[in-house]
Amino acid sequence: xxxxxxxxxxxxxxxxxxxxxxxxxxxxxxxxxxxxxxxxxxxxxxxxxxxxxxxxxxxxxxxxxxxxxxxxxxxxxxxxxxxxxxxxxxxxxxxxxxxxxxxxxxxxxxxxxxxxxxxxxxxxxxxxxxxxxxxxxxxxxxxxxxxxxxxxxxxxxxxxxxxxxxxxxxxxxxxxxxxxxxxxxxxxxxxxxxxxxxxxxxxxxxxxxxxxxxxxxxxxxxxxxxxxxxxxxxxxxxxxxxxxxxxxxxxxxxxx
Amino acid sequence: xxxxxxxxxxxxxxxxxxxxxxxxxxxxxxxxxxxxxxxxxxxxxxxxxxxxxxxxxxxxxxxxxxxxxxxxxxxxxxxxxxxxxxxxxxxxxxxxxxxxxxxxxxxxxxxxxxxxxxxxxxxxxxxxxxxxxxxxxxxxxxxxxxxxxxxxxxxxxxxxxxxxxxxxxxxxxxxxxxxxxxxxxxxxxxxxxxxxxxxxxxxxxxxxxxxxxxxxxxxxxxxxxxxxxxxxxxxxxxxxxxxxxxxxxxxxxxxx
Numbered sequence: 101x102x103x104x105x106x107x108x109x110x111x112x113x114x115x116x117x118x119x120x121x122x123x124x125x126x127x128x129x130x131x132x133x134x135x136x137x138x139x140x141x142x143x144x145x146x147x148x149x150x151x152x153x154x155x156x157x158x159x160x161x162x163x164x165x166x167x168x169x170x171x172x173x174x175x176x177x178x179x180x181x182x183x184x185x186x187x188x189x190x191x192x193x194x195x196x197x198x199x200x201x202x203x204x205x206x207x208x209x210x211x212x213x214x215x216x217x218x219x220x221x222x223x224x225x226x227x228x229x230x231x232x233x234x235x236x237x238x239x240x241x242x243x244x245x246x247x248x249x250x251x252x253x254x255x256x257x258x259x260x261x262x263x264x265x266x267x268x269x270x271x272x273x274x275x276x277x278x279x280x281x282x283x284x285x286x287x288x289x290x291x292x293x294x295x296x297x298x299x300x301x302x303x304x305x306x307x308x309x310x311x312x313x314x315x316x317x318x319x320x321x322x323x324x325x326x327x328x329x330x331x332x333x334x335x336x337x338x339x340x341x342x343x344x345x346x347x348x349x350x351x352x353x354x355x356x
Numbered sequence: 357x358x359x360x361x362x363x364x365x366x367x368x369x370x371x372x373x374x375x376x377x378x379x380x381x382x383x384x385x386x387x388x389x390x391x392x393x394x395x396x397x398x399x400x401x402x403x404x405x406x407x408x409x410x411x412x413x414x415x416x417x418x419x420x421x422x423x424x425x426x427x428x429x430x431x432x433x434x435x436x437x438x439x440x441x442x443x444x445x446x447x448x449x450x451x452x453x454x455x456x457x458x459x460x461x462x463x464x465x466x467x468x469x470x471x472x473x474x475x476x477x478x479x480x481x482x483x484x485x486x487x488x489x490x491x492x493x494x495x496x497x498x499x500x501x502x503x504x505x506x507x508x509x510x511x512x513x514x515x516x517x518x519x520x521x522x523x524x525x526x527x528x529x530x531x532x533x534x535x536x537x538x539x540x541x542x543x544x545x546x547x548x549x550x551x552x553x554x555x556x557x558x559x560x561x562x563x564x565x566x567x568x569x570x571x572x573x574x575x576x577x578x579x580x581x582x583x584x585x586x587x588x589x590x591x592x593x594x595x596x597x598x599x600x601x602x603x604x605x606x607x608x609x610x611x612x
Contacts, residue, residue, distance in 0.1 A: 109608070116606040186454050194450040198442050199484065209491040213484045220483065223516050224476035228455065228469045235465040245603065260479050260520035268605040347501065349524040350372040352365070 102321055104277055106284035110145070113269050113281075117149035120267065127239035129267075130230045131246060132222055133157040133183065134299060135171030137292050138246040138270065141278050144285040145269050146244060147179045155181035156241070158229060160222040162188035168299060171291050178288055184229065188221050195221075215300045219261025227264075242266035250275045250316040254334060255341020256309060263344065274320060275313040309337070358577055360533055362540035366401070369525050369537075373405035376523065383495035385523075386486045387502060388478055389413035389439065390555060391427030393548050394502040394526065397534050400541040401525050402500060403435045411437035412497070414485060416478040418444035424555060427547050434544055440485065444477050451477075471556045475517025483520075498522035506531045506572040510590060511597020512565060519600065530576060531569040565593070 121127075129146040133139045139157075146155045159172045169185070176183035195217065223243075230241040245265030247257055249272055257263045270278050275296070282292045296305040296313070306312050311333060318326045319334045377383075385402040389395045395413075402411045415428045425441070432439035451473065479499075486497040501521030503513055505528055513519045526534050531552070538548045552561040552569070562568050567589060574582045575590045 112608070113606050120604055184458055186458070188454070191447060191451045191454065195447045195481075195484075198444070198447065199488075202440055202442070202485075205488060205492065209488055212491060213487040216487060217480060217484055220476075220480035224473060224480065225451075227476065227516055228451075228473055229458075231469040231472060232455075232461060232465055235468060236461065260483055260516060264516035264520070265603060266599065268603050271605045272607045343522065347521060347524050348376055349527045350369050351528045352368070 104280050106277075106280040109273070109277070110148075110281050110284050113145055114149045117145065117267070117269060121150065125239070126242060127237055128154040128156065128233060128241035129244045130156045130158065130226055130233065130241050131244040131265075132160050132226055132262075133172040133175055134246075135159075135168035135175075135291065136294060136296055136299075137282055137287065138248055138278060138296075139172075140175045140287045140291045141282040141285065142244055142246045142269055143175060143181060144179055144282070144287055147181055148285070152180045155179075156229065156233060157181055157183045158226055159183065159185045160188055160225055161185070162192050162218045162221065164299060171294070174288055175291060186225050186229075188218070188225065191221060192217065216258045216261060218300055219258040223261050223264045230266075244269065245271065247271055248275055248278050249273055249320065250313050251305075253316060253320060254309060254311070254337040255344050256305065256337075257344070259344045274317040276317055311337075360536050362533075362536040365529070365533070366404075366537050366540050369401055370405045373401065373523070373525060377406065381495070382498060383493055384410040384412065384489060384497035385500045386412045386414065386482055386489065386497050387500040387521075388416050388482055388518075389428040389431055390502075391415075391424035391431075391547065392550060392552055392555075393538055393543065394504055394534060394552075395428075396431045396543045396547045397538040397541065398500055398502045398525055399431060399437060400435055400538070400543055403437055404541070408436045411435075412485065412489060413437055413439045414482055415439065415441045416444055416481055417441070418448050418474045418477065420445075420555060427550070430544055431547060442481050442485075444474070444481065447477060448473065472514045472517060474556055475514040479517050479520045486522075500525065501527065503527055504531055504534050505529055505576065506569050507561075509572060509576060510565060510567070510593040511600050512561065512593075513600070515600045530573040532573055567593075 129150055131139060131142060133143060143155060143157055157176050159169045161169060173183060226243050230243050233241045243265045245268040248270050251257055252271055279292060298305060301308055311330060315330050316334055319331055385406055387395060387398060389399060399411060399413055413432050415425050417425060482499050486499050489497045499521045501524040504526050507513055508527055535548060554561060557564055567586060571586050572590055575587055
């Protein structure tokens with residue numbers, strides 16, 4: 101990776117967050133804590149920027165491993181922000197019951213639907229809590245995004261799920277840079293160096309993508325040593341996922 | 357309103373839809389049918405563009421009036437597309453049960469949370485079905501958006517709810533223009549001329565917004581006779597809702 105000044109970047113991000121909150125008269129931040137590095141680093145940034153009393157983390161298990169919840173607790177204990185738990189397993193199951201009334205489908209046909217339902221239910225829950233705590237406090241809580249630059253470039257997120265948020269502190273930093281910021285903020289190593297996984301597909305991200313994050317980073321840094329086939333694969337993923345960012349919209353030639 | 361050629365506009369929209377589907381090798385369209393004019397007009401456009409056999413409408417009641425479901429049936433009968441029903445009442449209630457475990461909140465504090473949860477659950481459901489039917493057919497179904505230009509300008513939609521979709525056929529048309537398109541497509545008058553309501557807040561849209569759609573239209577057409585105070589109010593709503601379109605994102609000065 102290129103030279104990276106983690107202290108400078110961290111301070112710039114914190115300044116950006118504080119400035120946006122002050123300008124818009126906001127108070128708090130709420131975010132899902134997955135037990136992975138991105139949400140841990142973002143939670144650390146938000147507590148530094150706003151004070152630990154204004155940050156709420158949420159664990160959102162949905163037929164999930166309890167290990168992830170323990171790692172989320174490790175992070176909230178370390179940075180001393182409030183951690184709420186909303187178990188979405190029953191909500192998911194109730195939803196599935198309604199779907200079975202629609203007709204006969206084969207088991208395999210549900211795979212993509214089920215995988216992407218979870219992040220969408222999580223998004224709905226985090227927004228629910230943000231509006232609830234905003235009502236309680238009489239001042240607005242924002243939902244904080246945790247996507248990094250590598251994931252965003254290849255579209256590795258769920259439209260209408262983790263892509264929906266109100267502020268994006270680490271969207272301009274690659275995976276390796278986010279780790280550097282995490283090291284500067286002393287994010288516990290157990291979480292910071294864990295292999296990224298979506299917790300949905302039983303695969304680690306890099307297996308699922310068929311590309312290493314270090315390769316996406318090399319691509320973004322225009323590293324000439326990167327294998328041409330890998331570069332092509334990254335570009336294809338990027339292209340195929342552009343629709344997640346720009347909704348094709350019919351517009352008249354002469355619009356009023 | 358300005359001169360408007362409904363036939364020409366309708367044909368252009370249909371051409372746009374067909375072109376996008378062909379270019380991307382897509383097959384079907386799925387959308388929530390609320391019983392209001394926007395989803396009726398969009399469903400009519402999609403059946404004309406793709407054929408009725410490739411359009412699936414969904415009613416998504418959630419503690420809702422059965423009247424809306426009847427009007428949805430009227431539309432699907434008229435245009436002869438398949439109509440599915442997924443009742444989200446139990447899902448909503450199961451979700452609320454989980455939330456009550458978090459602590460004591462006052463009834464009034466849930467108001468905004470509850471109102472916006474419904475369109476988010478609906479979005480998750482429509483995407484669930486889109487992926488399911490895509491798996492069944494081996495070709496992609498898109499989720500179709502039904503927002504019009506007036507609603508979009510003042511941000512009258514739920515972030516992470518009805519704003520999440522894959523193609524937007526009427527986003528460039530005002531309420532009155534959508535009605536003209538609906539008249540050209542012979543959308544049943546009971547639905548086409550119904551007073552728009554979100555079905556969430558027990559208020560019609562214009563009461564809730566404090567502005568008439570005809571006033572937003574006059575504003576967008578730069579009608580000089582529009583009351584200055586109303587213009588200011590529209591501009592304020594527009595400004596306050598810009599964050600729904602552009603997520604504030606920290607970016608480095610020198611990005612890799």
